[in-house]
Amino acid sequence: MGNHFIAKNKTNLFYGLLMGGLLFLLNWLELRFVIFDHSFEIYIGAVAVIFTLLGIWLAGKLTRPKVETVVVEKILYNEPGSVFVLNEKELAATGMSKRELEVLQLMAEGLSNQEIGARLYVSLNTIKTHSARIFEKMEVQRRTQAVEKAKRLGLIP
Amino acid sequence: MGNHFIAKNKTNLFYGLLMGGLLFLLNWLELRFVIFDHSFEIYIGAVAVIFTLLGIWLAGKLTRPKVETVVVEKILYNEPGSVFVLNEKELAATGMSKRELEVLQLMAEGLSNQEIGARLYVSLNTIKTHSARIFEKMEVQRRTQAVEKAKRLGLIP
DNA sequence: GATAAAATCACCCGAAAGTATGAGGGTAAA
DNA sequence: TTTACCCTCATACTTTCGGGTGATTTTATC
Numbered sequence: 001m002g003n004h005f006i007a008k009n010k011t012n013l014f015y016g017l018l019m020g021g022l023l024f025l026l027n028w029l030e031l032r033f034v035i036f037d038h039s040f041e042i043y044i045g046a047v048a049v050i051f052t053l054l055g056i057w058l059a060g061k062l063t064r065p066k067v068e069t070v071v072v073e074k075i076l077y078n079e080p081g082s083v084f085v086l087n088e089k090e091l092a093a094t095g096m097s098k099r100e101l102e103v104l105q106l107m108a109e110g111l112s113n114q115e116i117g118a119r120l121y122v123s124l125n126t127i128k129t130h131s132a133r134i135f136e137k138m139e140v141q142r143r144t145q146a147v148e149k150a151k152r153l154g155l156i157p
Numbered sequence: 158m159g160n161h162f163i164a165k166n167k168t169n170l171f172y173g174l175l176m177g178g179l180l181f182l183l184n185w186l187e188l189r190f191v192i193f194d195h196s197f198e199i200y201i202g203a204v205a206v207i208f209t210l211l212g213i214w215l216a217g218k219l220t221r222p223k224v225e226t227v228v229v230e231k232i233l234y235n236e237p238g239s240v241f242v243l244n245e246k247e248l249a250a251t252g253m254s255k256r257e258l259e260v261l262q263l264m265a266e267g268l269s270n271q272e273i274g275a276r277l278y279v280s281l282n283t284i285k286t287h288s289a290r291i292f293e294k295m296e297v298q299r300r301t302q303a304v305e306k307a308k309r310l311g312l313i314p
Numbered sequence: 315g316a317t318a319a320a321a322t323c324a325c326c327c328g329a330a331a332g333t334a335t336g337a338g339g340g341t342a343a344a
Numbered sequence: 345t346t347t348a349c350c351c352t353c354a355t356a357c358t359t360t361c362g363g364g365t366g367a368t369t370t371t372a373t374c
Contacts, residue, residue: 110297110302144304146267
């Protein structure tokens with residue numbers, strides 16, 4: 001019972017005792033300064049300052065921090081009007097295989113060969129071979145060109 | 158208004174009153190065991206209480222609220238009107254410079270850094286610096302990702 | 315079953331891309 | 345004037361890409 005109370009109000013008790021101590025300190029100080037007639041105002045001022053600071057400190061310790069929520073709208077763009085239809089004619093013209101088209105799509109998403117390999121559960125070297133064939137069939141030199149051309153031809157969204 | 162204040166600072170008031178009680182208890186103890194004139198201590202106690210409360214109130218007024226940012230994703234749809242309109246809002250959001258946007262456009266056309274440099278009459282190293290800044294500002298790692306994101310955001314056709 | 319195409323993987327090598335850092339000149343805002 | 349970008353270029357280094365070659369296995373197809 002008692003222990004529980006102490007445990008639960010430990011901080012409160014601590015602050016209470018702390019203040020008691022401060023008061024005694026002040027009283028003790030008073031004994032030393034009481035001989036001076038004009039120390040009273042200074043003493044009061046000191047008490048005011050000290051306890052104001054104590055109040056500020058206490059507030060920081062005891063109050064929950066204020067939280068201000070700011071909502072930021074993140075805008076995503078998308079075009080729903082144009083549903084992608086694969087241009088089968090152009091696809092056939094390139095002679096692209098199913099797997100190669102798959103690799104090409106992932107390329108267009110900005111994945112590296114390494115990442116594409118991981119996504120398709122094959123090795124990096126395999127992806128290299130695929131991409132080489134893709135560049136051949138699309139008659140380009142770089143993946144960026146391949147992606148650009150593939151989009152233009154309607155091979156990928 | 159008053160009720161609202163009380164509700165919001167309930168804990169503060171509680172601790173204030175608690176401290177007041179402690180002070181009076183202290184003074185009462187002194188009355189029983191000491192023979193001094195205690196009006197002075199009571200006065201000091203009152204000042205202490207008042208200024209502690211003032212400090213707490215001040216702290217509440219002065220503390221800046223923590224800002225918590227909540228990102229809400231909002232999807233907008235582009236007109237499939239085929240005519241490219243630069244999304245100035247997103248462009249400003251990226252903080253992309255004119256030159257950087259220029260480089261990004263040529264990137265999207267599948268040009269190599271070397272070719273972009275030749276097109277813009279600057280050195281390869283300059284293009285590398287530009288592209289590095291582009292990747293930073295667009296928060297991507299590769300040119301293919303940059304192109305993909307730029308198209309999605311309406312920064313380039 | 316033989317053949318062809320597709321898919322998988324490996325190795326080497328050079329080119330290109332990307333990272334990190336510094337630096338100098340220009341322009342515009344504070 | 346200082347500050348802050350922007351544009352330019354450079355060096356050095358690492359990683360990725362792409363070309364070339366060859367090989368094995370799987371999958372259609374006749």
